[in-house]
Amino acid sequence: MKLRRKRSPLRISALSLVSALVAAGALTGAATSASAQTTAVRMDYTCTTSLGPSAQMTVWVVGGLPDEGAGLNTVARHEPAYIDVDLDLRELRPVLTMAGGVRLDTDSTATLDAHITGPDGTRTTQASFTVAPTWLTTTQGTAVRAAGSFPTQYLTTPGYYDLHVDDLTLTLRPERADGTPLGTVTASCSHDPAQNDLLGTVWSQSAIFERPPRPSGLRVVSTTPTSVTLAWEASSWWNPTQGYEVYLDGGHTGLVTEKQVTLTGLAPDRQHRAKVVTTDVQGIRSTMSQGLIFTIPPA
Known part of the structure; x- marks a missing residue:
């Protein structure tokens, strides 16, 4: 990799609430994206559900930060930054048991609020998720995963940008084994503001990569x-x-x-x-x- 020094930019060449019908539980893990540094933060949420009772969830939010500059978690300031994010729900505790289990698929969604603090101030953003197809026939050892991403970010001012996780909402549409819908369950989840919410840091570099x-x-x-x-x-x-x-x-x-x-x-x-x-x-x-x-x- 060759560097040419210039006054202008450096140029470098070369768900629980499945649960509300079936559970309330813990989120963890997620697949790694190519060319991304995986980071994770554990969030403890208190959720208000459309079924009435509140639920406690421990959520692991797993992010794939870009490695597109020179080093881990870097981007060139003139290029868009794509940030993947995944959720993983485990250790479900039963609320209601259904004979034959229930199924979730991409009709079930989630959104995650977040804010980014950097040299140009603070901005808010929101990641959208779709739930992976999942059969819930047992409340033990079942994982419910959701994959998503944040909207394209433009980190045009060089420096460090911290990505902080905020509130989570779920819209779950379980169905029976025969495809019969079981209605919609929603949950609005908030976390303790004193809890560590830093998912990761991206370094925007003043460089042009050829x-x-x-x-x-x-x-x-x-x-x-x-x-x-x-x-x-x-x-x-x-x-x-x-x-x-x-x-x-x-x-x-x-x-x-x-x-x-x-x-x-x-x-x-x-x-x-x-x-x-x-x-x-x-x-x-x-x-x-x-x-x-x-x-x-x-x-």
């Missing part, structure tokens, strides 16, 4: 119970493009030469996050595309 533009417009073209076809857009730069590296749930699936890929051998009824990187003939890689969360249909 690399291919990142792919954009990542989208699902089609799915089957065992495969997905993804497509995206990409811009050229002065070096010819060698191909595109595709990542699924943080794992590298290979290099393709077209702006489309079909990934096979997937398990039905699963949630995934995909990203794409452009690579030129000299091996210079773009930053990661914005993540795309999608769900494979049931068999």
Whole structure:
């Protein structure tokens, strides 16, 4: 990596409330995103539910902070910052037992309030989540996960930006095994303001990184119970493009030469996050595309 000193920027080349129907419990863990530093913070929430009783939840909020500058948790100030975030719910304690269990899927959602403090002041933001398909047939050892992201952040003033977690809301739509809806359960959750709420810190660097533009417009073209076809857009730069590296749930699936890929051998009824990187003939890689969360249909 070569540095050229300039007065202007440095240029560098190269759910519980499933629970309200079934439980109230603890959140933990989450998948790591490619090209991201995983950080986590434990939050203890008190939730008011639409069913009447309040519930206590211990929530692990897991973030994938960008590594797109020089070092961990860095971005170039002129480039957008994409921050993934996941929730994971475990150790459910029964509130109501249903014969045959209940199912949650992407109809169930969550939102997480947050604020970012940095050299340009404090801004508020909100992450949106979709719940991964989950069957709750037992209240022991069941994990309910939700995947999401914050809106694109522009950290244009160089310096350090702290990401703090705030309140959480849940909208859960459980159904019976035969698909019969069981109504909507909502929960508004707040945490002790004295509790540590720092998810992580991103360093915005005054630098220009010479690399291919990142792919954009990542989208699902089609799915089957065992495969997905993804497509995206990409811009050229002065070096010819060698191909595109595709990542699924943080794992590298290979290099393709077209702006489309079909990934096979997937398990039905699963949630995934995909990203794409452009690579030129000299091996210079773009930053990661914005993540795309999608769900494979049931068999």
